[in-house]
């Protein structure tokens with residue numbers, strides 16, 4: 601087939617898709633400026649995993665996660681560890697795998713069985729957590745939400761954790777409502793549990809959306825490495841990081857939280873390459889775009905955009921809240937996201 605014929609066939613099918621700019625159904629970034637687009641077209645052929653071939657991209661990747669470690673109040677961003685991922689799904693799984701391995705190593709050192717790990721999370725989790733539990737043989741313990749406890753807040757947490765708990769996941773930005781789970785409260789509840797039972801249970805924060813929101817809108821909110829039980833955090837660059845799909849980040853509190861036994865040293869393209877990823881190949885362009893945004897927008901640029909988004913969300917929430925048939929589930933006070941529900945069921 602001639603390339604122009606093949607092009608037109610694919611082009612015409614793709615034309616039938618929705619318009620990405622009008623897609624408000626996901627948190628994914630659908631617009632970047634012309635300079636970003638230029639960088640993208642200059643670098644879409646780079647594979648981020650070929651770090652010896654693309655050392656500048658590798659350096660920029662490291663700069664990005666160190667900047668995030670700093671943004672998330674890591675004590676020593678220079679000496680911690682982090683990585684990029686293709687999305688928050690991979691980034692969440694990397695955090696959870698480190699928790700699982702840490703737990704198993706501790707159990708084995710104590711001569712105890714490590715064959716029945718469980719992970720505790722709100723029942724309003726994103727599907728990645730069910731996938732993680734399924735793919736990596738971890739029991740998932742889902743804490744129900746209710747009108748009184750609209751997200752995981754530590755209520756009855758003691759009924760869900762035990763010696764086989766590899767960690768608790770706090771979600772910063774519940775996918776369906778945008779609500780932030782109160783990480784500090786969850787941590788305080790875990791302190792109480794530790795005082796009573798001796799169990800020292802750590803927290804991973806799934807900040808897929810909130811990781812790029814809270815530091816700018818609510819810097820005083822302690823949800824990150826300021827909370828001592830938080831050992832790792834993930835966030836999506838392709839959501840409020842404002843980069844096209846596919847890039848996300850995981851950062852650990854310090855290098856000891858990522859067990860060395862999970863790191864693969866691959867001899868590749870003439871160098872020793874330590875990697876902790878599920879995927880091997882992945883786009884380098886998005887890493888460069890993330891750094892572009894960090895330079896272009898800076899702290900104040902991200903903040904200005906998020907303040908504007910919050911205003912839009914608050915306006916919509918006010919208007920929807922006035923409608924007699926609806927009531928708000930939450931106000932967009934945490935993030936520029938809110939949910940609403942029918943006041944009462946319609947008559948049959």
Ligand SMILES: Cc1ncc(COP(=O)(O)O)c(C=O)c1O
Nearest residue numbers: 687688689726728775806808836
């Ligand atoms: C809280 C949360 N975690 C994880 C994910 C998965 O992220 P990704 O689509 O980047 O894999 C999402 C996506 O919406 C999310 O909202």
